[in-house]
Amino acid sequence: MNKIITISREYGAGGHSIGKQVAQQLGIPFYDRDIVRETAKASGFDPELIETEEEDISKADSIFKSICSVSSTYYHDSQDAIHDVQRAIILRLAQEGPCVILGRCADEILRDAGVDSINVFIHADDVHRAVRVSEMTGSKNATEIQKLMAKKDSSRHTYYNRYTGKRWGDSHNYHLTLDSGALGYELCIKLIVEAAQAAQ
Template sequence: MNQIITISREFGAGGHTIGKRVAQELGIEFFDRDIVRETAKASGFDPELIEDEGEDVSRADSILKTICSASSLQFHDTQEVIHDVQQAIIVQLAQKGPCVILGRCADEILREAGIDSLNVFIHADDIHRAVRVSELLGTNNATEIQKMMAKKDNSRHTYYTRYTGKKWGDCHNYHLTLDSGILGYDLCVQLIVEAAQNRK
């Protein structure tokens, strides 16, 4: 039985909630922002600076460029160091035992490390996602919600492609792709748990 699970997700599709519930159902660890904090600690950057930048290449670029007064080459090296540290942490977490890891190219990182995992992609239609994002942002402004959804998804796509060379969201990269808008969170959790428990 394999219980190392990676979850990639569209913004607003409920990947964090589903992943956390899967971990609770299986009685295993759930890792999300813990990875960013450990990466910040190991790389020497202020945790608050990169807390929410784990998959946001465009925003991380601008922030790191601000704090790096060095050349563009050194700036690029800084980004690579952060990614390399994060990669090592993800591998270490998976080696310690069963867990659910959210985002951050964990599926491909573990694949390259020879660590078997159940890889899941959570998506949903714009309407279901917009409702969730509205709750997260505390706004009903449709334009603002659409812009945030597009920005987050584009950033995750760019990050995944940059560090894996593969297409984010492509069903061929995952064992399960689930529509949380149609299936609902409960069924998504159930399907992932059953897949983890019964996977050969």
């Protein structure tokens, strides 16, 4: 097995947990927050800014402008600068060998660079996602949870569209699109592992 696996996911669909288990079963590295740490180290940006940039474009831009003089930077905003650094890090991680990379347009970054990867999108219905988000956040407020899910997904869609020119979640962009609510996490993990093992 010599493949990189990228996982894009709806908020609350369990993509992080599924990706981590896939990596463990295949005995390869799993990269998520490691990319944030590497980006902070390489760019000098605060990790909090990097995480904000991945979830809330407008807020990140205002933080960036408050700490940087526009005249002193080549970049229009923090998102462009951070995306460029993350792109370089993702390509370096892929060069080091098989791994699982979560989010951050890794599928398109690798495709553009001519690096083979198995690209997966994890989704689920609102009920399954809401239960998981409630567990993650501790919130029992259904309206709050729905708003949070919509906001996170909208941010991911906007980010993906901005840097790939493609529609986030469109099945044409992925090799596997899996409904974790209907299939369950274990079967999703099994299908991704089998796809990775079969791909040569």
